Amino acid sequence: MSSEARTGTANSSSLSPRSSVLSTRRRSAQRWRDARDGYLFILPWLLGFILWTGGPMIASVAISLTEWRIITTPHFVGLGNFVALLHDNQIGVALYNSAFYVVVGVPTHLFIATLAALIVNVKLRGVAFYRTLYFLPSLTPIVANSLLWLTVFSTDFGLANAALSLVGLPPVQWLSDPRFAKDSLIVMSWWGMGAQMVILLAGLNGIPDHLYDAASIDGASWWERFWHVTLPMLSPAIFFNLIIALIGAFQVFTQAYIMTNGGPDNATLFYVYYLYQVAFQNFDMGYASAMAWLFFLIILVFTLVQFRAARRWVFYEADVTR
Amino acid sequence: MKTWYLPMTAAGILLIFPLLWMVSTSLKLPGTEFAYPPQLIPSPAVWHNYVDALAQEPFGLYLRNTLTITAAATLGSVLTASLAAFGFARIRFLGRDVLFILLLSTMMLPDIVTLVPKYILFSKLHWINTFLPLTVPFWFGGGAFNVFLIRQFFMTLPYDLDEAARMDGASNLRIYAQLLMPLSVPALATVVILTAVNNWNDFLSPLIYLNSPSTFTLALGLQNYRTLYGTQWAWLMAASMLMIVPVLVLFFSFQRFFIEGIQLTGLAGR
Numbered sequence: 001m002s003s004e005a006r007t008g009t010a011n012s013s014s015l016s017p018r019s020s021v022l023s024t025r026r027r028s029a030q031r032w033r034d035a036r037d038g039y040l041f042i043l044p045w046l047l048g049f050i051l052w053t054g055g056p057m058i059a060s061v062a063i064s065l066t067e068w069r070i071i072t073t074p075h076f077v078g079l080g081n082f083v084a085l086l087h088d089n090q091i092g093v094a095l096y097n098s099a100f101y102v103v104v105g106v107p108t109h110l111f112i113a114t115l116a117a118l119i120v121n122v123k124l125r126g127v128a129f130y131r132t133l134y135f136l137p138s139l140t141p142i143v144a145n146s147l148l149w150l151t152v153f154s155t156d157f158g159l160a161n162a163a164l165s166l167v168g169l170p171p172v173q174w175l176s177d178p179r180f181a182k183d184s185l186i187v188m189s190w191w192g193m194g195a196q197m198v199i200l201l202a203g204l205n206g207i208p209d210h211l212y213d214a215a216s217i218d219g220a221s222w223w224e225r226f227w228h229v230t231l232p233m234l235s236p237a238i239f240f241n242l243i244i245a246l247i248g249a250f251q252v253f254t255q256a257y258i259m260t261n262g263g264p265d266n267a268t269l270f271y272v273y274y275l276y277q278v279a280f281q282n283f284d285m286g287y288a289s290a291m292a293w294l295f296f297l298i299i300l301v302f303t304l305v306q307f308r309a310a311r312r313w314v315f316y317e318a319d320v321t322r
Numbered sequence: 323m324k325t326w327y328l329p330m331t332a333a334g335i336l337l338i339f340p341l342l343w344m345v346s347t348s349l350k351l352p353g354t355e356f357a358y359p360p361q362l363i364p365s366p367a368v369w370h371n372y373v374d375a376l377a378q379e380p381f382g383l384y385l386r387n388t389l390t391i392t393a394a395a396t397l398g399s400v401l402t403a404s405l406a407a408f409g410f411a412r413i414r415f416l417g418r419d420v421l422f423i424l425l426l427s428t429m430m431l432p433d434i435v436t437l438v439p440k441y442i443l444f445s446k447l448h449w450i451n452t453f454l455p456l457t458v459p460f461w462f463g464g465g466a467f468n469v470f471l472i473r474q475f476f477m478t479l480p481y482d483l484d485e486a487a488r489m490d491g492a493s494n495l496r497i498y499a500q501l502l503m504p505l506s507v508p509a510l511a512t513v514v515i516l517t518a519v520n521n522w523n524d525f526l527s528p529l530i531y532l533n534s535p536s537t538f539t540l541a542l543g544l545q546n547y548r549t550l551y552g553t554q555w556a557w558l559m560a561a562s563m564l565m566i567v568p569v570l571v572l573f574f575s576f577q578r579f580f581i582e583g584i585q586l587t588g589l590a591g592r
Contacts, residue, residue, distance in 0.1 A: 141566060
């Protein structure tokens, strides 16, 4: 658009055939310069895409068809690794654990982030201080956070059980009971909702006041305004967070590595943790690549389902004005 | 409206409590961390724990390693992501839109898919136990998310700026460096914060690529505190606090831009 606009104004005064030839030539020179510059500007990214994304993805397919333990030479096994996946009990366990973490963790996480954003979306003195307070825990490095929550979840001396005993409840074996270990890691993840809250807060800020004014004139109650104005207008931001949270939650690893070592009884052996063991403790690169592809396809399907479902609940203003 | 402070404060206390607990534990006399009932305000407050924590491990070395990696990765990200963003936002060229869709689709790609081949590549290059696997990739586009974020911000700046500069004979590089970059501080600050914090906190990549203790980052070193001095929770929490503080300092110094950046780049979905 830019090149046409410029040559257009430059030649608007003279309409002789000669200058139109000149302008065509100049326009094509400009177009060529733009193409060259455009590719030069994106070159680092393009090279990076080939070197660290596209290339490795193709390599990963090839590796998944081999038996390769890094020090040995790879040898072709066809779909052998994928067949082996089906007979590996640990795969089922790991898939279940990760799916549980996603299906229970992501919606609760988003609900709490939305609630927090609504709480601090007010015009009150000192609200900036509260926003910072809510956001701070999400900045805690995951290793430090995992170590901290190990003390919180300690059965005999931890803060969590001390809080339970305050209200007269019996202690819970947060991390050492296979029934609760995943839930405990989900509870811990709620404290890191600050980043999502900030994005939702920006979304709330972007809702124009006139919509609320119009609703009030129509006599809408607080709840009706929330349900028919706030929520639809916020839905794109919620959807954005949902996708990011989904992909993040599928890749949960560090907490389990530091806090539970995948235990107790494989209760927190998440898929990425199992892949880590296969790839970097057993150095079984072929099998690990097959695992990665299976997992990628599962995440892809999950994400696409969300995109489809989004048509029914995500509201885009542009669709209406168009 | 005054009553709103009640739930707002209650939630605030609940959210900040674990961090307060970390501060409190870091100041307890080693051996009394788990006294029952739990003590929020330690008496006496053992500030010396911080000195001891620093002395126990080559903390200074880990700090230097982490700073080096974080600085190199962040600098590369801001520079190359903004270059690509300029190409995608301000220059028309054949194939641009297709490549941009490709970029968006890599945002959805879980890192796990490329983990194994990248490890093999880096080990064939003899990059294991060096900082190169943790820094060099960031000089190649700085991550799709960062390109997207800066591109969205560039899109909000009026095209008349470029046009006027082009009339005066400015090249694309000049328009990028002298016109758009200075106007994009909020977006760039957001990228700096997100990239720096991610690299500072990263655990999986250093775990895979760094095996010799002399190359350890803080995240790996912290894990060592536990295996070597398993019972010294006060020191461990003191060391954890020391890892958190730089992140907090970074956040507070860029906070103003950060919020603005998120609002203006349309991250909120509009």
